[in-house]
Amino acid sequence: MAAALINVPSRAKRGDIIEIRTLTSHIMETGFRHTMDGTLVPRDIITSFTCRYNGTEIFRADLFPAIAANPYLSFFTIAKESGKFEFEWIGDNGYASTASASITVE
């Protein structure tokens, strides 16, 4: 499921502080809910998010059941060089999803 939305400025000046926004579609089932007939709905959440900038990890987040569906994460970094941001979401039941975005730094 190609479910991620990414917002990275396509261009920036060297040394600029840039905002990165990500949103991925995910149910984030807490594991605390029951169905009508009383069976527990198993937990199904994203547990980890990572962002790498030209291979170097610049941001990581651990996610927990209290985080709402479709996790939206926004963070800042300094534009150092042209290249690629890679994003990775890892979760329960072997969930893994990736996305990437390029930036030109002048």
Place this chain on the structure above:
Amino acid sequence: MTTRPVTRRNAVLGIAAAATLARPSILRAQSTGRVVVVGGGFGGAACARALKRMQENLQIILIEPNAVFTSCPLSNEVIAGLRNIEAQQFGYDKLAAESVTVIGETVTTIEPQQRSVVTADGVALPYDRLVLSPGIDFHFDALPGYDETASKKMPHAWKAGEQTLLLRTQLEAMDDGGVVAIAVPANPSRCPPAPYERASLIAHYLKTKKPRSKVLILDAKDNFSQQRLFEKAWKELYGDMIERVALSQGGRVTSVDPSTKTIITEFGNYTPDVANVIPPQRAGRIAEIAGAADTSGWCPIDPMTFESKLVPNIHVIGDACLGGGIPKSASAASAQGKACAAAIVNLLAGDAPETPRLTGVCYNTVAPGYGFSLAGNYQPRGDIFAEVEGGATSPVDAPRELRAREAAEAERWFQTITAETFG
């Protein structure tokens, strides 16, 4: 489900009946005094009229700067060219004829200590009880780039009148094949299902006149009122003409650039041909001046009396108040106005207010002859209003005859509430 329309009609009549029933208990005690009502919309006008009818010897002053009131309900039909704006407009002559003193001024200051309101011409009017029914104002700070000037280019049409006509003119001027974007704010906001009714009726206009065009909804919410009914109707009537980008698809609008008519969301930019930007809202400015609005921008109230939790002797009704489970609608404002009037009459007489039970109805017309509705009942639970049993929404699967009947009822509802308030 064939009995539903009847239920709906009864619900509308129920509002009038409730106000009438309140009379006998009120006539027991004779109260005198002066009540000033600020704002002559569905809430304020209904409240002023109910006060006068319940207690003739009360002096009732209604302060409203506009000589003519333009109704928001049904104004989406004006945008779509299905209705003239004159059909939306009402004066205050009948209220004046019932000895409500109508003052055509703007209130600039409120002195809760002295219990007086001051109008723009410098006149101070003392009150025993003050009712604020100021509706909404726009929270421009929450949408960078958008303000009064921007609204001339990217109309909100969220206060009926000039803005309604401006949006209609822009639609008429658009070429076939154009995109009409509607930016929808998060709740709380005035009339939560109305943006979707608007999208539907604009799609109807486009389908009829400019069939290659599209409607794009950029939404700060994932879910909305009567969603399944709307989505079914869209598919049935308009195919893929209406596209909606929900919150979780990056639909939240974060800023606008009126110079290029660009709408900026968290994940992309849009440059539609017509940009209908509905900004985030808060209580009308006078509520803030009175000190009745909290940091949310809305007014917390005691649900028994509608008295402000922040300023004594000031009551807040309609869109401006934090009504708990009650959606911000004309129908709710009218019911609140009458219940507030009953509470004030009791308070002035030194009697305990009775527990109000409010009914709110909401009709959506998605095409001529295709409507559906929602009705809810609300009562105080603790210190807010909560929805109680007895509410109903139109069934998702229903024959077109029912949709046609509900569309006709929407018109009748409008005739009833406007006659009751202004007629």
